Amino acid sequence: MAEAEQIEVQINRHPAGLVVRPVGDVDLSRSPSFRGELKKVLDEGPGRLVIDLSSVPYMDSSGVATLVECLQIARRGSIPLVLCAMQTKVRSVFEIARLDSVFTISESVETALEA
DSSP: OOOOOOOEEEEEEETTEEEEEEESOBOTTTHHHHHHHHHHHHHTOOSOEEEEOTTOSOBOHHHHHHHHHHHHHHHHTTOOEEEEOOOHHHHHHHHHTTGGGTSEEESSHHHHHHO
């Protein structure tokens, strides 16, 4: 079993909401760390949560499950959640799973903050 690894997560506050930017692969070893960071952010009750995936070259099913769980928590708290700046491989995972119709996905952080 792979040992859990910490994932670097950058958080930027904007008047329109919080931007969370994970850096690196979001896989089985890093998803628990990412999940913990997202829960902390959601506990703050941001007006909007933008997850900037521009620095995530790869995401496996555990990473996708983490984002689905985050979306469910955000919806319960009436917090708009927008994914943005997906790299091609990550976007294709969402399209294959048909999650591109479940999540709000923007091309950039700027458009995600306006969405």
